[in-house]
């Protein structure tokens with residue numbers, strides 16, 4: 001199962017990081033601060049706020065974009081009107097890279113979300129050093145107490161948290177960890193089935209006052225409107241944007257209406 005494989009892989013990375021990060025690195029992370037807020041960027045205007053993702057590949061789709069230039073992609077996202085950028089830093093399954101995040105943070109002025117599989121605090125220190133403003137935590141990946149501790153440690157380091165749920169049973173653990181943003185993943189990380197109905201079912205179960213975003217499987221203006229009707233403040237879009245010749249125009253179309261059709265390539 002995918003989550004088990006990824007957990008195994010991440011445990012190895014955690015061992016490496018624990019050896020590599022020096023006491024100086026850890027002190028530097030403690031002193032860093034961020035002034036770009038993902039949660040504040042999720043305020044609802046006419047259409048939901050858009051988090052645009054730099055996603056070179058995925059386990060369900062294989063390679064999405066062969067030659068990725070994370071900086072020009074993120075710049076195009078910003079120019080098109082995205083409210084935040086998400087950067088996959090996992091190399092093994094998503095062909096991302098930690099350095100992509102560092103470079104994107106330097107070159108765009110939007111809040112930057114680190115998309116990876118975090119199960120140990122040392123990955124939060126690394127995220128802070130890379131310049132992440134927020135990190136993804138996946139409720140299905142860790143026990144309830146561990147989720148709380150990771151979220152607490154993230155906050156201590158000045159990182160916001162996007163806590164992701166896919167099943168109603170995970171919502172309580174997510175809320176107890178006091179996330180800055182809740183993400184409802186429309187994709188099941190075991191079967192990779194993706195269904196926008198997941199956001200429609202779970203969104204009413206989340207109390208007011210915390211920004212909610214719908215994640216995965218958004219390919220058109222109609223999809224975005226559907227999630228907007230389900231009450232989300234934001235949406236997270238990866239593959240669709242990575243396949244567009246002009247991600248900038250694609251975002252404009254998603255946010256401003258139009259046909260929602262993919263551009264001819």
Ligand SMILES: O=P(O)(O)OC[C@@H](O)[C@@H](O)c1c[nH]c2ccccc12
Nearest residue numbers: 185215216217218236237238239240
């Ligand atoms: O490419 P899509 O279908 O637009 O999905 C983006 C994003 O939601 C997806 O990449 C994602 C959601 N949760 C994750 C957790 C880890 C890695 C990736 C993800």
